[in-house]
Amino acid sequence: REEGGWGWWVAVGLAAGLGLLAKYAMAYWLMSALGYVLVFRDERRHLRPLLAATGIALLLYSPNFWWNWSNGFVSYLHTRDNAALSGSLFHPGAFIEFFASQFGVFGPLLFAGLIWLIATWRGLAEPRARLLATFALPTLAMMIAVSLLSRAHANWAAPTYVSATVLVVAWALQRGWRRLIAASIALHLAAIALLFTGREALAGFGVDVPAQFDPLRRVRGWRELGAEVGKELAAHPGLTLFADDRELLSALIYYIRPHPLDAVKWKVTSRVQDQWDLMNGLGKRLGESFLLVSEHELINEMEPSFAAIERLRPIAISLGPGAVRTYTLYVARGFKGYPPGRT
CATH class of the missing domain: 1.20.1270 (Substrate Binding Domain Of Dnak; Chain:A; Domain 2)
Structure with a gap:
């Protein structure tokens, strides 16, 4: 903030640009900085270098903006949905x-x-x-x-x-x-x-602490679920991991060994809502068969899109006294495509 400190302002721009690429919340910092130099008269001398630093940050961020422009602003829509x-x-x-x-x-x-x-x-x-x-x-x-x-x-x-x-x-x-x-x-x-x-x-x-009083209950059970699903994948070679929930799919990919990075997720709307819909969509896998891990039981919705869906077995994962997380495994054969309106 001292006179002639342009090197530091360049560093601010670089840090803010990298911050925006990592997390959109970096924009809070830029807005706060702009508000500070505008509200307090003695600080307005820093407006020009701050704007220059903001320009550097936006230049670094511009590839992300261009990608969003080219993909229907999917990241911004996801942020909006979160709100x-x-x-x-x-x-x-x-x-x-x-x-x-x-x-x-x-x-x-x-x-x-x-x-x-x-x-x-x-x-x-x-x-x-x-x-x-x-x-x-x-x-x-x-x-x-x-x-x-x-x-x-x-x-x-x-x-x-x-x-x-x-x-x-x-x-x-x-x-x-x-x-x-x-x-x-x-x-x-x-x-x-x-x-x-x-x-x-x-x-x-x-x-034994009841699960409802365990602050870590949301992060428990995933390793055990991954082990169970991993056994079924090994027992059914040729099937690709498939789930109806993005958080569930992310956890399974992490805990199953080897990591099933080709896993896919059921798309519940016509709009791209997450990375699975965008880059590893089920719509590109016509004719293939899958091991479905179902959390939301959307089988009636899925059945017209497959030649057959066969129920394997349920999985019950204990989170501690009084709480169980349940899933159902299916084999979904011969994907025929999404219903009209989805891709």
Whole structure:
């Protein structure tokens, strides 16, 4: 930010461009930076180099934009679908859930400190605090608004806490609250230990934690499912892995050995919705046969597209006491093509 620091602005442009290629959320940083130099008069001298850095970032990002242009802006549509803004635009329950979740994402003491800072504003009077707040609060406000309008996952506000961590910790240390920061760190470490080892530690004492209280239940069971499906693929040479859900297919490809990278997914609409639809579509595999792992039981919808679909067996994967994830295996023979309107 010093005069003559063009080398740093070039570095900003390169970093922002690479960031956009990695994650569209990098745009939050660019918008926050632009807002900062426009709102605060003393910072407007940085507008020209910031715009130049933005130009470098957009130039680096341009191949992705061109690819989206050539493919119906599929990535942007996927992002829009995630936001789910097409239905009712008032969800107070989702707002409360998202807001409460931020005490877990940022930490209860740190998030409480951030709320205090926002409520009082006195801690944001210093220029360095304003700079950090500008890169934190707009993103948080946007995600809170999205949660009220539709839904927002807890981690969507994560970019907020890059600068908010520095902001809140510096504010607390200025007030001599070093022990509070130490307590917050200790609490976070304890939470991590409990999250990753709590169920196993209690099991060692003969206590089985019900699955509904296991924070890692969503990531459990995939290895076991992959092993079961891998056995069936080995027992049916010539079949290609096929699933009716993108997350299910991604997990199976990871856990099955060797990785079935030629796997395909059933397309539920005429529009491309994910990487499977775009690059490894079932529509290109006419006449082939598949091992179908069904989660959503769309067999009635699929049957006209195959010469035959034969049920093999169900698979039940235990996630712990009180929870089972179930799937059904089928052999789908002789793909004839999607129904009219899908490709």
